[in-house]
Amino acid sequence: AQKITQTQPGMFVQEKEAVxxxxxxxxxxxxxxxxxxxxxxxxxxxxxxxxxxxxxQNATEGRYSLNFxxxxxxxxxxxxxxxxxxxxxxxxxxxxxHRMGGATNKLIFGTxxxxxxxx
Amino acid sequence: NAGVTQTPKFQVLKTGxxxxxxxxxxxxxxxxxxxxxxPGMGLxxxxxxxSEGTTDKGEVPNGYNVSRxxxxxxxxxxxxxxxxxxxxxxxxxxxxxxxxxxxxPGTRLTVT
Numbered sequence: 037a038q039k040i041t042q043t044q045p046g047m048f049v050q051e052k053e054a055v056x057x058x059x060x061x062x063x064x065x066x067x068x069x070x071x072x073x074x075x076x077x078x079x080x081x082x083x084x085x086x087x088x089x090x091x092x093q094n095a096t097e098g099r100y101s102l103n104f105x106x107x108x109x110x111x112x113x114x115x116x117x118x119x120x121x122x123x124x125x126x127x128x129x130x131x132x133x134h135r136m137g138g139a140t141n142k143l144i145f146g147t148x149x150x151x152x153x154x155x
Numbered sequence: 156n157a158g159v160t161q162t163p164k165f166q167v168l169k170t171g172x173x174x175x176x177x178x179x180x181x182x183x184x185x186x187x188x189x190x191x192x193x194p195g196m197g198l199x200x201x202x203x204x205x206s207e208g209t210t211d212k213g214e215v216p217n218g219y220n221v222s223r224x225x226x227x228x229x230x231x232x233x234x235x236x237x238x239x240x241x242x243x244x245x246x247x248x249x250x251x252x253x254x255x256x257x258x259x260p261g262t263r264l265t266v267t
Contacts, residue, residue: 040197069253069254071255073258079243079260079261079263080258080260080261081198081245081247081258081261082258083255083256083257086253086254086255088253127197127198129198131254141186141249141254141256142188142200142203142213143188143198143200143256145197145198145199146197147195147196147197148197
């Protein structure tokens, strides 16, 4: 079954420290895409970062990086130098059968991790 | 650019009432999606539209209908609302390159 698992319901981190949010996935497809979204308390869903299954390098976007371990089927999000504004719910998501340019790329979401950044 | 817009932001319905949630995107994306978000369950796909004129069921389609009015607009209709449909509803549109989806601000629906 195609599934995303986020085992950390909540996490705390001190401001300016790095934090890793865990995500494991299950798919039998060879071509898939992995995504992270941020949902602050205001409710909107914000796209953060993408990793394709055939990408050889880990994706990075500013302070966000994705620690992609294909053999372990894990796609952990690393946030460096945490800021108070990083406090939010974070969702890992997958398109399990991903075709570039495909019109039916349906996202499967995990249940999320609530991150609290402490001053 | 407004991105993805949704109306209304909040709605309270009585059981059995009907309503339509509106969604529009100005990013020229072909694909559009409706999700619901319930506590502890992440987002679940209700319906999607790969292109203008096509719609397909997602994971939880029962009790909903959709219309892809044109490339910009994708509406979600509840014909006879039930308390189990109390949720936050998100519309999204999808880029064709990586497949990332961009979300509207959500509609918080309560059915009493």
